[in-house]
Amino acid sequence: MQIKKKKVNSKKLCDSIIEGMQDNKAKNIVLLDLRKIESAVCSYFIICSGESNTQVEGIQQAVVRNTRKNLKEKPWHIEGKTNAEWILLDYVDVVVHIFYKGIREFYDLEDLWADAIKKEIPDEVTPILN
Numbered sequence: 001m002q003i004k005k006k007k008v009n010s011k012k013l014c015d016s017i018i019e020g021m022q023d024n025k026a027k028n029i030v031l032l033d034l035r036k037i038e039s040a041v042c043s044y045f046i047i048c049s050g051e052s053n054t055q056v057e058g059i060q061q062a063v064v065r066n067t068r069k070n071l072k073e074k075p076w077h078i079e080g081k082t083n084a085e086w087i088l089l090d091y092v093d094v095v096v097h098i099f100y101k102g103i104r105e106f107y108d109l110e111d112l113w114a115d116a117i118k119k120e121i122p123d124e125v126t127p128i129l130n
Contacts, residue, residue: 010043010093012071017089017096020066021048022124024059027101029121032113044094045116047109049101053084059098060087067091 014031021029026048034040050056060081067073077090085103089096097109110118 013067013073013091013094014044014046016067016070016073017046017063017091017094018121019070020063021046021059021098022122023066024055024062025124026050026059026098027123028104029123030110031119031121032110032116033119034113034116036117037113037115040113040116042093042095045097045109045113046094047097047099047104049099049104051101053100056087056098056100057081057084060084060089063089063096063098 018029018031027050029046029048032045032047033043034045035043048059050059064075073091075089076092079088080086085100086107087098
């Protein structure tokens with residue numbers, strides 16, 4: 001008997017990924033909604049930057065840890081861990097790009113996918129004070 005894996009909700013996955021990024025102080029977090037683009041390879045891109053290779057790697061680890069803990073989900077594929085200048089986490093429907101900031105400016109994915117609906121996310125969650 002084959003056990004079917006339940007498909008995780010893409011929006012919950014995006015929230016968990018962004019939370020992991022914020023926990024590790026990622027900068028310039030952007031969510032690109034690609035669902036209305038015919039040639040898109042997935043539904044969402046989530047892009048952020050780190051200030052160093054060490055931070056880029058730390059953000060990647062925080063995202064993977066957070067999605068595994070919250071949703072029992074892990075990336076289907078990971079690219080770029082060796083140099084930690086551009087790490088790609090492929091969750092099939094959601095693709096995460098974690099850049100060292102200079103590399104992000106060079107590739108400029110936001111401009112390349114300019115037809116996508118772009119949502120800028122705060123770098124950190126601000127608590128509401130009473």
